[in-house]
Amino acid sequence: MEFNICVLPGDGIGPEIISQAEKVIKRVSEKFSHNILLEHALIGGCAIDKHGVPLPNETITKCKQSDAVLLGAVGGPKWDKVDHDIRPEKGLLGIRKELGLFANLRPAMVYDELRESSCLRQDIVEKGIDLIVIRELTGGIYFGTPKGIETKDGERVGYNTMMYREFEIRRIVKLAFEVARGRKKRLCSVDKANVLDVSRLWREVVEDEAKNYPDVELTHMYVDNAAMQLVLNPSQFDVVVTSNLFGDILSDEASIITGSIGMLPSASIGEGGPGLYEPIHGSAPDIAGQDRANPLATILSVAMMFRYSLGLEIEAKRIEDGVNEVLRQGYRTPDIYTPGKDMVSCSQMGDLVVSLI
Numbered sequence: 001m002e003f004n005i006c007v008l009p010g011d012g013i014g015p016e017i018i019s020q021a022e023k024v025i026k027r028v029s030e031k032f033s034h035n036i037l038l039e040h041a042l043i044g045g046c047a048i049d050k051h052g053v054p055l056p057n058e059t060i061t062k063c064k065q066s067d068a069v070l071l072g073a074v075g076g077p078k079w080d081k082v083d084h085d086i087r088p089e090k091g092l093l094g095i096r097k098e099l100g101l102f103a104n105l106r107p108a109m110v111y112d113e114l115r116e117s118s119c120l121r122q123d124i125v126e127k128g129i130d131l132i133v134i135r136e137l138t139g140g141i142y143f144g145t146p147k148g149i150e151t152k153d154g155e156r157v158g159y160n161t162m163m164y165r166e167f168e169i170r171r172i173v174k175l176a177f178e179v180a181r182g183r184k185k186r187l188c189s190v191d192k193a194n195v196l197d198v199s200r201l202w203r204e205v206v207e208d209e210a211k212n213y214p215d216v217e218l219t220h221m222y223v224d225n226a227a228m229q230l231v232l233n234p235s236q237f238d239v240v241v242t243s244n245l246f247g248d249i250l251s252d253e254a255s256i257i258t259g260s261i262g263m264l265p266s267a268s269i270g271e272g273g274p275g276l277y278e279p280i281h282g283s284a285p286d287i288a289g290q291d292r293a294n295p296l297a298t299i300l301s302v303a304m305m306f307r308y309s310l311g312l313e314i315e316a317k318r319i320e321d322g323v324n325e326v327l328r329q330g331y332r333t334p335d336i337y338t339p340g341k342d343m344v345s346c347s348q349m350g351d352l353v354v355s356l357i
């Protein structure tokens, strides 16, 4: 099959980790006889240096014309003092908006070989952690109006509005059911329906949509309980779907329990257009250019890209199996190294995964 991927390496360790991801894409294309064209474009600090803006129009056009976008990371101390309106992060927010990405998928899993890195007790980790948080990305309290700070009765009052339209809830819930269908078929919808009206609507729409997915087991959980359950018994979760605010907090909590930032991929999905795939970590300026970065989060983002944007599950699984096998064989980049294992560089890690696909 033929695909166009727009590759945005970005800044810091971005180009190093993206090179490894590209090797993996090329290997998978050869192995499965796909024709995958990789087109590069600038985003973030490097785009500011060349064009004076973090998201040039050319980048937007290339992204929109592609089947999927693969991003490294943006930002770094070099651009910390540039005008607020053109900061590198604005490039990220801009491309998410341009592509209409309404859902953020953040898997959190602990590999058997990396169990010691988790901050949770080993008896909890041993039960296995393999979950995915699906966060609504374009609605809810971060965007609702009215909002503001004003003076009432002689004192300042700050307020925001948590609002969801039915279609916004339905489209993300549908996506969550589909994702659950491709996994262990368990979906937990997280809300605060005991207090918030907006959550009552959320829950009604989830219940209604569940009728189309009788094969998926649906549960509801209040967000305060979900925050507790994520650290007490994370193995109970398969797919979690929730609103923007709750998802912001829960997805960070879920990733931190795995203990290794260099291992966590993410996907952002829109309606019909290309999805955006990126590691959850930043540009790590402290180790940039040293061939020390862990490329596995980016490589696992490529696996998600094959699964969710290209519809190629076998290829996705092959990449994930390659990562698993590399870890099983004892290879580690410095961030996940423990004594007795083999320390490898970023590019060696990329080559190892490629050799196992």
Ligand code: NAD
Binding pocket: 013, 072, 073, 074, 075, 076, 077, 089, 092, 261, 262, 278, 280, 281, 282, 283, 284, 285, 286, 287, 292, 293, 294, 295, 297, 335
């Ligand atoms: P960071 O994620 O870049 O780094 C945090 C720590 O984790 C650092 O010690 C770093 O060396 C380490 N680390 C991160 N990724 C790693 C990897 N793949 N392998 C090994 N170690 C890794 O976060 P930060 O230091 O807060 O931010 C640095 C820059 O990145 C800032 O300019 C920030 O704005 C930007 N940032 C970008 C994104 C993004 O592009 N999505 C996300 C977060 C931060």
